[in-house]
Amino acid sequence: MKFSVASAFAAAMMAADAVTAAPLEPRAPNVAYFSGFNLGANKANGDCKSTQDWIDEFNTIRSWNPEFTTVKLFSTSDCSALANAAPAATQTGFKIWVGLWPGPEAAGQGKFGQEKGALEAAIEADGTGWLAGINVGSESLYRNETSPDTLAVQIWDVKGMVQSHFNAPDVVVGTADTWTSWVNASNAIVIQASDVIIMNAFPYWQGAQIDAARGVFQEAVANTKAAVGEKQLVIGETGWPTGGPDFGDAHPSVENLQKFYKSTGCDLRGSKIPHFWFSGFDEPNKTSDIEKNFGIATSDRNIKIDITC
Numbered sequence: 609m610k611f612s613v614a615s616a617f618a619a620a621m622m623a624a625d626a627v628t629a630a631p632l633e634p635r636a637p638n639v640a641y642f643s644g645f646n647l648g649a650n651k652a653n654g655d656c657k658s659t660q661d662w663i664d665e666f667n668t669i670r671s672w673n674p675e676f677t678t679v680k681l682f683s684t685s686d687c688s689a690l691a692n693a694a695p696a697a698t699q700t701g702f703k704i705w706v707g708l709w710p711g712p713e714a715a716g717q718g719k720f721g722q723e724k725g726a727l728e729a730a731i732e733a734d735g736t737g738w739l740a741g742i743n744v745g746s747e748s749l750y751r752n753e754t755s756p757d758t759l760a761v762q763i764w765d766v767k768g769m770v771q772s773h774f775n776a777p778d779v780v781v782g783t784a785d786t787w788t789s790w791v792n793a794s795n796a797i798v799i800q801a802s803d804v805i806i807m808n809a810f811p812y813w814q815g816a817q818i819d820a821a822r823g824v825f826q827e828a829v830a831n832t833k834a835a836v837g838e839k840q841l842v843i844g845e846t847g848w849p850t851g852g853p854d855f856g857d858a859h860p861s862v863e864n865l866q867k868f869y870k871s872t873g874c875d876l877r878g879s880k881i882p883h884f885w886f887s888g889f890d891e892p893n894k895t896s897d898i899e900k901n902f903g904i905a906t907s908d909r910n911i912k913i914d915i916t917c
């Protein structure tokens with residue numbers, strides 16, 4: 609291999625100004641089962657969620673099923689997400705799977721530095737007991753927004769800070785990406801750098817007819833497992849929208865969300881694969897009609913379907 613994560617990380621460490629520490633070798637740990645939900649950081653009117661808003665959402669989610677005590681966020685710093693949500697998690701006994709944006713790194717923006725700094729500040733304020741795991745990047749490879757080499761070094765950078773510097777070796781770090789990115793051999797260095805493989809798969813975005821969606825999802829899981837070796841799989845996102853346009857043969861509706869949950873959602877709960885549904889609540893503040901309507905509940909927290917299995 610022309611590129612080594614270890615040597616690139618060593619070079620990056622010398623240039624860095626924030627907390628850096630040598631990471632633990634990537635492991636194949638056993639992440640305990642959870643059934644969680646992805647959550648955005650904005651309220652329906654666009655305002656940022658406060659600590660009380662996060663507490664109210666966490667309590668709503670637990671009221672659906674006491675098994676639900678884990679959520680996943682997309683950014684540490686946007687909307688002061690961790691500064692507000694980490695205390696809410698500590699108070700309610702929830703765990704947060706934390707997303708960090710790896711870029712853009714263009715002059716003056718330094719997004720990754722801001723994201724890492726917000727994670728560092730949250731750990732200094734609230735410890736690591738609320739941390740379920742970490743993904744550096746969310747579909748960043750899929751969108752061609754970064755290179756595998758850069759992303760692998762950032763994963764190691766965060767591993768070093770959380771696992772070594774803050775002495776939390778059980779908090780796993782990886783990146784969340786589509787199954788198509790995991791089966792792409794050009795991304796092998798990212799698999800090497802990751803503790804776990806966080807896979808997103810949406811039969812809706814593959815244009816699947818609802819009755820084919822379960823099989824399409826199972827195929828994504830099987831293809832990813834075949835590509836990543838023995839590393840543990842965590843499902844980062846799957847779900848079905850209830851409004852917006854059709855995509856190929858995929859039709860958004862409450863009835864189809866119900867079908868997809870009773871098939872794939874219940875498969876995941878039954879087989880005890882750690883997973884995050886996309887998403888917890890509708891997000892009227894998003895721009896696309898589809899993205900607004902992916903919640904299992906409305907933005908005013910009314911659940912749309914029966915989620916018993």
Ligand SMILES: *[C@@H]1O[C@H](CO)[C@@H](O)[C@H](O)[C@H]1NC(C)=O
Pocket residue numbers: 653654655892893894895
């Ligand atoms: C989301 O909310 C912000 C702040 O209120 C507003 O500026 C923005 O236009 C909203 N976006 C959409 C798509 O409604």
Ligand SMILES: *[C@@H]1O[C@H](CO)[C@@H](O)[C@H](O)[C@H]1NC(C)=O
Pocket residue numbers: 750751752
């Ligand atoms: C990323 O690049 C590949 C190869 O050039 C291309 O096929 C793919 O459509 C791009 N992905 C996106 C989301 O633009």
Ligand SMILES: *[C@@H]1O[C@H](CO)[C@@H](O)[C@H](O)[C@H]1NC(C)=O
Pocket residue numbers: 749752755756792793794795
């Ligand atoms: C495969 O991954 C590489 C590196 O991330 C990327 O440049 C390329 O566009 C990907 N191929 C496809 C077909 O998306």
